[in-house]
Amino acid sequence: MSHFFSPAVIESISSGIGTSRALIPKEQDISVLFCDVRGFSRVSEKSHRDLHELLDRISNALGLMTKVIMRFEGVVADFQGDSALAFWGWPKQLDSGPEAACRTALLIHREFQIAAQNEKGSLAGFQVGVDHGNAIAGKIGSEEQCKVGVFGPVVNLTSRLKGMTKQFRVPILIDEATARFVRKHFPASEARVRKLGLVRPKGIETPLMVSELLPPEGEPDTISNDLLREHEQAVDDFMAGYWSDAFDTFDSMPVSNRAKEMLLLYMAHNNYEPPPDWDGVIELDEK
Numbered sequence: 001m002s003h004f005f006s007p008a009v010i011e012s013i014s015s016g017i018g019t020s021r022a023l024i025p026k027e028q029d030i031s032v033l034f035c036d037v038r039g040f041s042r043v044s045e046k047s048h049r050d051l052h053e054l055l056d057r058i059s060n061a062l063g064l065m066t067k068v069i070m071r072f073e074g075v076v077a078d079f080q081g082d083s084a085l086a087f088w089g090w091p092k093q094l095d096s097g098p099e100a101a102c103r104t105a106l107l108i109h110r111e112f113q114i115a116a117q118n119e120k121g122s123l124a125g126f127q128v129g130v131d132h133g134n135a136i137a138g139k140i141g142s143e144e145q146c147k148v149g150v151f152g153p154v155v156n157l158t159s160r161l162k163g164m165t166k167q168f169r170v171p172i173l174i175d176e177a178t179a180r181f182v183r184k185h186f187p188a189s190e191a192r193v194r195k196l197g198l199v200r201p202k203g204i205e206t207p208l209m210v211s212e213l214l215p216p217e218g219e220p221d222t223i224s225n226d227l228l229r230e231h232e233q234a235v236d237d238f239m240a241g242y243w244s245d246a247f248d249t250f251d252s253m254p255v256s257n258r259a260k261e262m263l264l265l266y267m268a269h270n271n272y273e274p275p276p277d278w279d280g281v282i283e284l285d286e287k
Contacts, residue, residue, distance in 0.1 A: 008073050009148055012091035022091065023148065025138030029089050030150055031101035031178075032135070032158040033074070035108060035128040036083030037061045058082050064115060068108045072100040075137075077149045083162075087150045090137035098132040098178045099185065105130050105172050106191060106215055113220065128172045129161030130213065132181070157208070160201050164210060167284075168196050169258035172213040179211040188225070189216050195232045196259055198239055199282045207281045212259065223257060231260065238263050239280035243272055 012022045037058070058081070065084045069076055074086040088100050105128045135152030161173040174182070179193045186192075192214040200207045217225050234249035247267060250260040266282055 007070060008075055008091060023139035025136045025140060025151075026090055027134065027136045029094055029097070029132070030135035030137055030152070030154060031088040031094065031098040031130065031132045032150060032154050033069070033086045033101045033104060033128060033130050034083065034155075034158045034162045035065055035105070036081070036162065060115075061112075064111050065108055068104050068111060071107070072104045074100060074104060075148065075150075078147070085150075085155075087135075087137060089135075090150070097181050097185075098130060098174075099181070101130050101132070102174070102178065102182055102186070102191060102213060105213055109171055109215065110219075127162055127165040128213075129158045129163070129165070130172065130174045130178055131155075131158040131161060132175065132178050133157075157204075160204075160208075161210065164199070164201075164284075168210070168212070168262050170196070170212045173210050174213050176209040176211070178213075179209070182213065192216065192225070192228060194223075194228050194259070195235050197235055197263060197282055198280050199284055201284050202286060227253065227257060231257065234260070235263070238267070241274045241278050241280070243267050243274055247272060 009023075061082060062079055062084055065086075066076055069084065069086045072088075073092070074088050075090065076084060076086050078085040086101075086104070088094055088098075094100075108128065131154050133152070133154040135150050135154045137150040138148065139146050140149040140151055141147055157175060161175065165171060165173050173196075174193070179195070182191055182193045194212040194214055196210050196212055198207050198209050214228070215222050217223075223231075230249055230253065234246045237243070237249065238246040246263065250264055253260055262282075
């Protein structure tokens with residue numbers, strides 16, 4: 001059963017209350033994490049003549065993700081190609097909000113960095129979205145076939161956040177509720193948050209403030225606290241319509257700070273002047 005269910009689910013269905021009762025879907029606060037391998041489509045195109053090798057590489061990546069998810073007692077809901085969908089909050093209710101999901105994302109990030117040095121580039125990068133909110137989790141499906149899963153808008157938003165990592169050029173994106181939690185409950189020696197912008201994803205009416213989840217200052221391939229504060233000030237200026245100030249700040253930052261590129265491109269597309277009806281929100285044309 002351990003090959004088909006996460007430990008938390010096995011513990012629940014082995015508790016003596018019966019499998020059917022243990023798997024009843026429940027509506028409650030859920031943290032969702034969606035992660036996959038960056039550049040998988042490009043890699044699969046190059047490896048189409050050796051599918052077994054490709055499967056081995058993806059299995060290694062999914063194995064790394066799963067190991068960390070289970071370490072923090074998450075439930076793996078699904079594998080989709082090179083991606084893993086996991087959640088927290090069922091069957092056990094969350095006592096600490098999105099903490100476990102955030103720690104999982106950061107540790108997967110670190111493990112991928114280490115693995116990339118030893119796997120000849122096969123695990124060279126990954127992208128993650130983390131969202132927290134009300135959802136239904138448990139047995140989901142039909143009478144003929146079902147699985148343990150999670151359902152609700154929070155799942156869609158998590159997938160959108162993961163997709164937006166490509167546009168913002170960062171590995172981990174989180175929603176505003178999760179960002180507030182990290183700022184309040186995580187010391188900077190464990191995790192940091194960088195506000196990146198207010199966006200309206202295609203097909204969604206409510207604007208979404210997106211932020212990057214970062215490891216502590218001093219870890220490899222991360223930014224300093226000073227640069228983090230400068231970046232957030234430039235984002236505030238951008239949203240307030242002070243594009244000249246925002247441009248000057250972004251332009252003075254090192255090229256390695258690629259998170260600035262999306263806002264710089266947006267300003268360039270609008271001839272460096274906020275539109276007449278500017279409300280601080282970037283409209284995204286693609287999912």
